[in-house]
Amino acid sequence: MARTATLHGKRVRPRLSNDQKEERRARQMKLADDIAGARRAYAQEARDIAQNHGRSLNWTRVQLLLKSQNLCNCRCINSWNAFISSKLREANAGRDRGDRVKLTQFMARNKDDLLVTYKNLTPTQQEAYNTEVQVARDTKVRVVHSNPKAVSHTVTAAFANMDREVTLLFSLTCSHLDYNVSGLPCARKLV
Structure with a gap:
């Protein structure tokens, strides 16, 4: 979507239609389901390896570099909290967003x-x-958000490496070419 400028230089995007929102939501859900399925499969595989070879789950997890909460849930379920949340849902059933009990x-x-x-x-x-x-x-x-600063550093490093490689390639393969004022190669005039 194209960005449009508004007052005070703030940039906004046009609103999405309901169809676009549904499509994006469906894509997000499918991606999240696929990722969650892969995590569950890897977690189950780690459990199976640990059980088959008599190793601890922690050792197997370290060997597979899978340090996720999918393998070992540290937080136990509290039945009091579950009971309270259930009763609160019952109390708020049929109420609109602004009218719900806190x-x-x-x-x-x-x-x-x-x-x-x-x-x-x-x-x-x-x-x-x-x-x-x-x-x-x-x-x-579960949605995992990437670190924008780390992504920016990675992209900058990738472009710096590409720039070095291109410069090296030009120096090795284009020695017979002259460079014009703008720095772009042009063919030598044969006289």
């Missing part, structure tokens, strides 16, 4: 009722809340 307000109003209800939960009900959170974690699309 977590702090919800906890202040319903603290005693929530504590009593949570204490009466059976272990299977708590496990159901934990499973719900685990499913949500597995289906969540």
Whole structure:
């Protein structure tokens, strides 16, 4: 899309249509799904290698240079947090964005009722809340943002290397050519 200038030199892009938004969202989701699938496959392969050869998962992960959270989830699921988020979702069901109850307000109003209800939960009900959170974690699309400064340095270095290579090639192969005022090669006049 072409950029357009507005007042005060601020550049903006024209708004995307709904079809364009859907197309971009679909492409993003497909890319994220493919990446997540590859990560899961590599994580499972590392687990299989560790199990087959009697090595620890950490050792295998270091050998494969796969240090990701997909192999070892350090954060445990808290059934209290899952219970509270579920109850908050129920309280906000059917409400518009601006009318939803915030977590702090919800906890202040319903603290005693929530504590009593949570204490009466059976272990299977708590496990159901934990499973719900685990499913949500597995289906969540993780987007990794690149570091723009690092990308800029990489691109600058690549162009500097290309410039050196071109200069070297010109010096080796174009010794029979003369350079005009602009620095571009032109053929020598044969007299």
